[in-house]
Amino acid sequence: MMEFYKNLTAEQWMSLMPFGVACIAIGFTAKSFLDKKCGGAHVNPSIRKSEAKVVNTVDIEEIGNQKAFCRCWRSEKFPYCDGSHNKHNETTGDNVGPLLVKKS
Numbered sequence: 001m002m003e004f005y006k007n008l009t010a011e012q013w014m015s016l017m018p019f020g021v022a023c024i025a026i027g028f029t030a031k032s033f034l035d036k037k038c039g040g041a042h043v044n045p046s047i048r049k050s051e052a053k054v055v056n057t058v059d060i061e062e063i064g065n066q067k068a069f070c071r072c073w074r075s076e077k078f079p080y081c082d083g084s085h086n087k088h089n090e091t092t093g094d095n096v097g098p099l100l101v102k103k104s
Contacts, residue, residue: 043073045073047073056078058079063101063103065102065103066100066101066102067080067101068099068100068101069081069101070082070084071085071098072084072094
């Protein structure tokens with residue numbers, strides 16, 4: 001059933017080229033759009049990439065009255081928030097913000 005392509009002439013193959021190029025262009029555009037919209041495949045772009053898993057421990061006594069923890073993985077002060085999510089949100093259309101931990 002799918003062996004029709006074996007009988008195509010060079011001229012017929014050439015006439016299919018614009019369709020193939022259009023399919024590739026649409027696929028590339030869709031992938032680029034989705035990568036920008038979704039932020040790519042990885043959540044963590046650069047923080048301690050040599051480690052198998054990024055784990056942080058924070059002593060509750062060191063927090064003080066309130067502390068903001070990063071959830072966007074872009075903070076230069078990770079695990080603490082430095083406001084990097086604002087640029088990330090503008091670029092990607094995301095709405096991520098910090099985790100606020102307060103003493104009651």
